[in-house]
Amino acid sequence: MNRSFLLLTLFLPFFSYSQKETADKIYINAKIWTADDSMPWAEAIAIKDNKIIYTGKNYEQYKGSNTTVTDLKSKMVVPGFIDNHTHFLNGGYNLAGVQLRYAKTPADFIRILKEFCLQHPDDRWIQGGDWDHENWGGELPRKEWIDSVTGNHPLFVNRYDGHMAFANSKALQLAGITKETKVPAGGEIVKDENGEPTGVLKDDVMGFMYRVIPADSESEMDEYFRAATEYALSNGVSQVHDMGSYGGWIDLGVYKKAYKENRLPLRIYSFIALGRWKAIDSVCRKDGRGDDMLRWGGMKGFVDGSLGSTTAWFYQPYLDAPGKTGLQVTDTATLQKWVLAADSCGLHVAVHAIGDRANDFILNVFAEAVKKSPGKDHRFRIEHAQHLTRQAILKFSELKVIPSMQPYHAIDDGKWAYKRLDDARLKGTYAFKSLLDAKAGLTFGSDWPVAPATPLEGIYAAVTRRTLDDKNPNGWYLEQKISVEQALKCYTVNNAYAGFQENKLGILKKGMLADFVVLSENLFEITPEKIKDVKVLRTVVDGKEVYSKIDQ
Numbered sequence: 001m002n003r004s005f006l007l008l009t010l011f012l013p014f015f016s017y018s019q020k021e022t023a024d025k026i027y028i029n030a031k032i033w034t035a036d037d038s039m040p041w042a043e044a045i046a047i048k049d050n051k052i053i054y055t056g057k058n059y060e061q062y063k064g065s066n067t068t069v070t071d072l073k074s075k076m077v078v079p080g081f082i083d084n085h086t087h088f089l090n091g092g093y094n095l096a097g098v099q100l101r102y103a104k105t106p107a108d109f110i111r112i113l114k115e116f117c118l119q120h121p122d123d124r125w126i127q128g129g130d131w132d133h134e135n136w137g138g139e140l141p142r143k144e145w146i147d148s149v150t151g152n153h154p155l156f157v158n159r160y161d162g163h164m165a166f167a168n169s170k171a172l173q174l175a176g177i178t179k180e181t182k183v184p185a186g187g188e189i190v191k192d193e194n195g196e197p198t199g200v201l202k203d204d205v206m207g208f209m210y211r212v213i214p215a216d217s218e219s220e221m222d223e224y225f226r227a228a229t230e231y232a233l234s235n236g237v238s239q240v241h242d243m244g245s246y247g248g249w250i251d252l253g254v255y256k257k258a259y260k261e262n263r264l265p266l267r268i269y270s271f272i273a274l275g276r277w278k279a280i281d282s283v284c285r286k287d288g289r290g291d292d293m294l295r296w297g298g299m300k301g302f303v304d305g306s307l308g309s310t311t312a313w314f315y316q317p318y319l320d321a322p323g324k325t326g327l328q329v330t331d332t333a334t335l336q337k338w339v340l341a342a343d344s345c346g347l348h349v350a351v352h353a354i355g356d357r358a359n360d361f362i363l364n365v366f367a368e369a370v371k372k373s374p375g376k377d378h379r380f381r382i383e384h385a386q387h388l389t390r391q392a393i394l395k396f397s398e399l400k401v402i403p404s405m406q407p408y409h410a411i412d413d414g415k416w417a418y419k420r421l422d423d424a425r426l427k428g429t430y431a432f433k434s435l436l437d438a439k440a441g442l443t444f445g446s447d448w449p450v451a452p453a454t455p456l457e458g459i460y461a462a463v464t465r466r467t468l469d470d471k472n473p474n475g476w477y478l479e480q481k482i483s484v485e486q487a488l489k490c491y492t493v494n495n496a497y498a499g500f501q502e503n504k505l506g507i508l509k510k511g512m513l514a515d516f517v518v519l520s521e522n523l524f525e526i527t528p529e530k531i532k533d534v535k536v537l538r539t540v541v542d543g544k545e546v547y548s549k550i551d552q
Contacts, residue, residue: 002237003063004536008313016329020061020062020307020410020547021048021053021062021188021458022048022064022066022067023046023047023048023053023054023059023062023063023064023067024045024049024060024067024068025043025046025047025067025068025069025070025543026044026046026062026063026067026068026069026544027044027045027047027069027070027072027077027518028044028069028070028071028072028073029041029043029071029072029073030042030043030044030045030075030076030077030518031042031043031074031075031076031077031081031298031489031522032044032045032055032076032077032410032508032516033077033078033079033506033523034055034079034492034507034508034509035078035079035270035395035489035492035506035508035517036055036507036508037054037333039055039509041146041400041403042056042508043056043057044056044058044059044060044515045508045514046059046062046438047543048248048465048543049512050136050513050514050542050543050544051432051481051508051511051512051541051543052510052511052512052513052514053510054474054510055508055509055510057125058457059066060091062196063091064247064436066346068260072218072518075518075519075537076519076520076521076523077508077518077519078236078411078488078492078514079492079493079505079506079507079508079515079516079517080134080236080237080238080239080492080505080516080517080539080540080541081237081238081455081491081492082177082234082237082238082240082445082491082492082495082496082499082514083239083241083243083406083446083448083453083455083491083506083518084238084241084405084443084444084445084498085241085243085348085383085384085404085445085446085447085496085497086240086241086242086243086306086445086446086447086448086453087162087243087244087245087442087447087448087449087450088228088232088240088242088245088448089224089225089228089245090111090245090267090400090449091228091231091245091255091448091453092223092225092226092227092228092229092231093127093128093216093224093245094128094130094229094449095228095230096223096227097126097127097160097230097288098112098113098126098127098128098157099112099128099130100112100113100128100129100131100157101128101129101130101131101132101160101404102129102131102135102231102487103131103136103336103435104134104136105135105136106139106525108136108140109131109136109141109145109146110145110146110149111479113126113146113149113150113155114146115387115421116147116150117150117153120153122152122153123151123153123154124153124161125148125150125153125154125155125158125213125214125264126150126153126154126155126157126158126170126196127155127156127157127158128158128164128211128336129157129159129237130157130158130159130160130449130450131158131159131160131166132159133159133238133441134415134416135187138320138416138419140166140190140200141166141197141198141199141200142192142198142199142200143166143167143168143169143172143198143199143277145456146168146548147168147169147388148172149427150168150170151171151393152165152170153168154168154171154174154213155167155168155170155171155378156209156213157169159308160308160449160450160451161306161307161308161450162202162306162310162450163202163305163308163309163311164201164202164203164206164305164306164309164311165201165206165209166200166201167199167200167201167209168199169199169456171209172197172199174212175208175209175211175212176188176208177197177201177205177208178197178210179191179194179195179196179197180222181197183371184204184205184478185326185328185331186203186204186327186328186329186330187201187202187203187204187205187206187207187218188201188202188203188205188311189202189205190200190202192313193316195245199411199533202305202309202311202326202327203305203309203311203327203329204271204329205211210368216380218257221254222254222258223256223396223505224254225255225258225399226263228300229265229266230394231265231453231552232266232453232547233265233539233541233546233547234536234539234547235452235453235454235456236455236456236517236536236537236547237266237453238267238394238456238515238516238517238539238540238541239266239267239268239269239495239499239505239515239541240266240267240268240269240445240453241269241271241290241298241373241382241404241445241495241499242255242268242269242270242271242272242474243300243350244269244271244273244300246301247273247320248270248271248272248273248276248523249272249276249279250261251270251372252272252296253537255268255294256294257503259293259294260373263373264293264294265544265546266541266546267292267293267295267400267541267542268293268294268295268516269295269298269499270294270295270296270298271299271300271350271548272296272298272299272300272302272338273299274299274300274301274302274338274349274351274463276299276344277299277338277341277342277345277347277436280296280297280299280347281342281345281347282449283296284297284346284347289335290428291345292501292504292513292542293542295499297337297347297348298347298349298350299338299342299344299347299348299349300334300351300352300383300413301330301338301339301349301350301351301352302329302330302351302352302353302471303328303329303330303332303335303351303352303353303354303358303359303361304326304327304328304337304352304353304355304357305326305327305354305357305415306354307354307355307386307387307413307420307421308416308551309322310326310358310420311326311327311329312326312354312358312386312387313325313326313328313353313354313355313357313358313361313386314326314355314356314357314358314425315356315357316422316425318420318421319419319421320420321420325355325357326355326357326358327435328358329352332361335365336368336370337349339351339362339365339366339369339370340365340369340372341502343369343373343376343378343380343525344372344373345429347380348379348384348500349378349380349381350380350381350382350404351365351380351381351382351383351386352382352383353382353385353386353489354381354383354384354386354387355386355387355393355448356387356388356389356428358535359382359385359386359387359388359391359392360438361388361390362382362390363382363392363395363399364400366378366399366401367395368381368398370399373513375434378400379400379439379497379498379500380399380401380402381402381404381498382396382401382402382403382404382405382445383405384404384405384406384409384447385403385404385435386405386409386430386526387421387425387428387429387485388428388431388434388435389428390428390434392428393428393431393434393435393438393440394420394438395541396435396438396440397438397439397440400441400516401435401439401440402442402443402498402500403440403441403442403443404443404445405442405443405444405445406429406444406445406446406447406450406451406458406515407430407431407444407458407459407461407462407487408446408451408452408454408457408458409431409447409450409451410429410430410461410462410465410476410480411431411461411465411466411467411468411476412462412467412508413429414465414467414468414472414476414477415467415469415471415551417429421510426477427439427477429477430465430480431478431480431481432462432481432482432486433439433479433480434480436482436486441494441497441498442490442494443490443491443494443495443497443498444459444461444462444487444490444494444495445458445490445495446458447486455491456519456530456531456532456534457532457533458487458491459484459487459488459491459523460528460531460532462479462481462482463481463482463484463487463528463531464485464498464528464529464531465477465478465480465481467545484524484531485522485524486530488523492505492506492507493506494506512545513542514540514542514543515541515542516540516544517536517538517539517540518536518537518538518539518540519534519535519537520534520535520536520537521534522536535549536549537549538550538551
């Protein structure tokens with residue numbers, strides 16, 4: 001054998017091993033918060049295909065003749081924000097629907113609806129809305145307010161929390177709702193002094209209306225998806241954990257269609273209504289659970305309603321509704337059966353719970369499941385986990401249950417929650433710091449469209465707890481404020497774990513998927529009050545720049 005050839009053969013593996021990969025893209029001159037405790041900060045990030053191949057300072061070795069180098073001019077970079085709880089298509093729909101959230105008086109409410117109806121002189125259903133009666137002192141709307149201005153339109157508009165909605169007379173008639181209508185245990189028809197429906201429907205009874213509202217067309221659903229996607233990416237959201245707007249099944253169909261047509265620029269983890277666990281289990285067994293861009297296998301259930309609708313389930317009555325302690329939206333025996341069955345199939349179970357009694361109930365159900373399979377990685381989630389006893393906070397850590405919370409709710413509800421609950425209960429409300437101190441895996445998101453899908457506003461809310469009415473400048477129950485770093489981890493590292501992706505996302509280091517966001521300011525260098533004003537300049541998902549505000 002030729003001696004030179006033999007030597008080359010012997011040393012070739014060494015040269016191949018030593019040679020550095022060449023990056024497709026390198027972003028330099030940045031202040032990169034990596035979320036990696038072993039190296040929290042870097043100045044450059046190099047990407048090949050859809051993965052990070054380097055973070056650090058000395059990027060030159062990864063630069064090739066075809067590498068695109070982008071100077072970020074000292075801007076901050078963070079891992080892509082993951083939103084732990086959205087109703088994504090509903091958010092897209094609302095972007096084009098009537099906007100009632102900022103109506104400050106009944107007159108505003110009526111005027112906005114009148115103007116919207118005049119702009120749409122037909123007989124289409126009017127939905128969306130996101131109104132809040134607390135903006136004008138707490139009086140619920142009545143159909144008599146708006147019947148004369150809605151013309152031929154049937155109207156059914158949600159309160160912003162989604163647990164109460166308002167119908168005009170035409171919509172009530174189409175749904176067959178009268179004073180004699182039998183109300184399901186998990187719902188309520190609000191009635192006037194004569195026993196007639198006022199138009200306000202709560203929780204399970206809202207289904208009467210949804211049965212008569214025409215289904216959206218395929219093209220309309222695609223439009224909602226497009227609008228929602230553009231909005232999310234512009235706010236630095238690289239992935240949503242979607243709890244569904246249409247029970248989850250229809251939603252997943254829209255996402256699968258977009259994926260197939262190469263119209264999916266952000267990651268989606270799609271949750272299905274818990275009652276459909278058998279159907280989604282069959283899908284998972286047959287087709288798997290998707291990939292890193294689109295996944296399924298999560299199940300979403302409900303214990304109770306909401307604080308604003310006085311349907312959250314508490315041990316003690318509401319201060320302003322002393323005859324009420326809330327509702328069990330799902331029969332508790334049925335819910336327990338569904339949770340245990342879905343978990344036994346290996347499905348990922350998340351359950352909505354707001355009131356203290358609701359949270360205690362579902363924690364006990366999860367404890368039963370853990371006892372049945374003590375070595376299993378359940379990663380149960382409680383969506384919202386809003387009002388907690390001290391014992392419940394400790395139980396989250398003990399059972400490794402994930403509190404999936406939405407910090408913007410704290411500065412919104414904090415304007416009026418004192419009317420519903422006493423100080424003792426409010427001390428366990430949005431207990432961010434107590435949960436982190438107890439080593440619970442706290443995660444953050446928005447509940448969009450209940451609150452805006454704007455992680456920077458969520459971080460602002462968690463760090464300052466300054467209510468939207470500016471009446472708590474030092475923070476509402478300020479002992480629950482957390483640090484900027486803690487809030488960032490709740491939107492990145494912790495959310496990746498909550499979705500079984502901790503080995504792929506949430507941290508900017510070699511081998512991880514390339515999802516990150518460029519911000520206009522360094523969140524660690526500005527006062528907390530200014531965080532909500534920081535702008536998203538770029539959003540990168542799977543190595544692709546999917547949003548840019550540069551030169552716009």
